[in-house]
Amino acid sequence: MKDWLRKHPDVRTIRVAAADLNGQARGKRVPARFADNVVKSGTRFPFSVLNLDIWGEDIDDSPLVFEQGDQDGILKPTERGFMPMPWLEAPTALLPIWMFRENGTPYEGDPRHALATVVNRFKAKGLTPVCAMELEFFLIDDSGKNLQAPASPRSGKVRKAAETLSIRALDAFDTFFTDLYDACEAMDIPADTTTSETGLGQFEVNLMHCDDALRAADDAWLFKMLVKGLARRHGFAASFMAKPYPEYSGSGLHTHFSVIDEKGDNVFDSGGPKGTAMMKNAVAGCLNAMHDSALIFAPHQNSYERLVPGKHAPTAIAWGYENRTAAIRIPAGNPTARRIEHRVAGGDVNPYLMLAAILGAALDGIEQQMEAPSPIVGNAYAVEGLAQIPTSWEAAIDALEQSEIVSRFIHPELIKNLVSTKRQEHHYIGELTDAERTELYLDTV
Numbered sequence: 001m002k003d004w005l006r007k008h009p010d011v012r013t014i015r016v017a018a019a020d021l022n023g024q025a026r027g028k029r030v031p032a033r034f035a036d037n038v039v040k041s042g043t044r045f046p047f048s049v050l051n052l053d054i055w056g057e058d059i060d061d062s063p064l065v066f067e068q069g070d071q072d073g074i075l076k077p078t079e080r081g082f083m084p085m086p087w088l089e090a091p092t093a094l095l096p097i098w099m100f101r102e103n104g105t106p107y108e109g110d111p112r113h114a115l116a117t118v119v120n121r122f123k124a125k126g127l128t129p130v131c132a133m134e135l136e137f138f139l140i141d142d143s144g145k146n147l148q149a150p151a152s153p154r155s156g157k158v159r160k161a162a163e164t165l166s167i168r169a170l171d172a173f174d175t176f177f178t179d180l181y182d183a184c185e186a187m188d189i190p191a192d193t194t195t196s197e198t199g200l201g202q203f204e205v206n207l208m209h210c211d212d213a214l215r216a217a218d219d220a221w222l223f224k225m226l227v228k229g230l231a232r233r234h235g236f237a238a239s240f241m242a243k244p245y246p247e248y249s250g251s252g253l254h255t256h257f258s259v260i261d262e263k264g265d266n267v268f269d270s271g272g273p274k275g276t277a278m279m280k281n282a283v284a285g286c287l288n289a290m291h292d293s294a295l296i297f298a299p300h301q302n303s304y305e306r307l308v309p310g311k312h313a314p315t316a317i318a319w320g321y322e323n324r325t326a327a328i329r330i331p332a333g334n335p336t337a338r339r340i341e342h343r344v345a346g347g348d349v350n351p352y353l354m355l356a357a358i359l360g361a362a363l364d365g366i367e368q369q370m371e372a373p374s375p376i377v378g379n380a381y382a383v384e385g386l387a388q389i390p391t392s393w394e395a396a397i398d399a400l401e402q403s404e405i406v407s408r409f410i411h412p413e414l415i416k417n418l419v420s421t422k423r424q425e426h427h428y429i430g431e432l433t434d435a436e437r438t439e440l441y442l443d444t445v
Helices: 001-005 032-041 047-053 065-066 109-122 167-172 174-187 213-233 278-291 351-367 393-402 412-429 435-445
Strands: 013-019 025-031 043-046 072-077 092-100 128-140 191-196 202-210 238-239 254-260 319-321 328-330 339-343
Touching: 013 072, 013 109, 013 278, 025 032, 025 043, 025 047, 032 092, 032 435, 043 047, 047 065, 047 072, 047 412, 072 167, 072 393, 092 109, 092 213, 109 128, 109 202, 109 213, 109 351, 167 191, 174 191, 174 213, 202 213, 213 339, 213 351, 254 351, 278 328, 278 339, 278 351, 319 435, 393 412
Parallel strands: 013 092, 319 328
Antiparallel strands: 013 025, 043 072, 072 092, 128 202, 128 238, 128 254, 191 202, 254 339, 328 339
C-alpha cells in the first residue's frame, strides 16, 4: 500500500471510507503524509456511523449510541489498498476500510463483513462463488424544477425518449463514457460492455465476472461512487435511484453467479441446458428467501415504484430458463458458463448486503437440498397463484424483521440495525413531498 503512494507523489490527501448499511461512504480526510499511520494502525470512528439513516442521522434509541456510550470501532484497510479518485479536481487517493472490534474480531454490523461471512461458508465446503454484475443508472439534468435527460455535449440536444441499445445515444455522451472507462482502468474496476437502456437517459455498464465475491461487491460500490462523482465533473448528475421517472422503467442491479469447486469446475454445469441438481438447489434457496430479504433488494421508498408488473422488473417469486419476466433467470449459452441471474435488486442497493443475501440464500438452498418448483414458461406477470415480492416498503421491513430464513446467513445484529434504520426513514420520508424525496434519493443512492 505504501508503494502506491510513493509512485503517486502528487497525491496530497487521502479519503478513508467504509460502506454503511445504505451503502453510503463514511470516513475521513487525511493528509497523505499521515497515511502510514492509517495503514499500520487503522483509524477509529463509532460503530453507530455504519448504522446511520439516509440523511446521515443517528438512529433514534439505537443501543449503539447512548446505551453503549457510542463506542469506537477500529477500521482497517481492506485488501483493495489505495486507488485514485478521478472525479475530484485535486489528486486524491481512496483507501477502503472495514470495521473491527477492539479485540480484532469483525464487527457484525458491517455489511462487508456480512458478505465475507457468507463467502467463508462457501470456502468451508470447498466452493467459490463467481459473480458478475450489471449496473443500470440514469444521466440526469437536475438543474431545473423537473428532471430531464442532460443535453448531449456533442449536439446540445436533449434526448427525450428511450433509445434501447442505441449507438447514437452512446455517442452523444462519448466524452463522459471515455472518461469513465479511463477512470475504471485507473481504479482497477473491470468495466466491460455499455448499452443504452429503456429509460430516459438510462445506461447499463456490465462488470466482468470475478471469483472473489468481496472484490465484485467492492467493484460495484466503487463504480457507483465513481459514476456519480464523474457525472458532476461533466455538468450533470448520475443516479442509481430505482425509479426517477414514473413513466419509464427503473434501474436494476442484476447479479449473475455460478459456483466452482476445488478443481475449478462449475458445479452448475450439467453438460446441457438444464443445469445440475445443485444449481436447482441454489435456485430454490434464492426463491425461498426472496420475500423475506426484499428489503435488502429494495431498500428505499422509491424502490417499490420500480417493482410493478410489466416494467422490466420482477414481481413474482419465480424462475425460468432464458426468461426475463422471472425473478431468477437461467441464461442460455455454453454449459461450462451455466449460471443464475438474480434480477430483483434495484440500482439503489448496498452491493455488499445484496450479494450476501443472494449468495447466502443460494448456499442455504444447497445445504438443505431444497427442491425448486417448476420453471415458468412465458410471461411470469400473467401466471396466477405465484407468491409475490412485497409491494410496499413497510411490508418488506416487517418481513425482514420477522424472518427466520435470512437470520440463517446474515447476522441478527445487522438485521436489527437495518430494520431500525428503515423504520426511522419510513417515518420521516412520509413528511416529505414527492420532489423532496426525489432530491434526497437522486444524490444519495
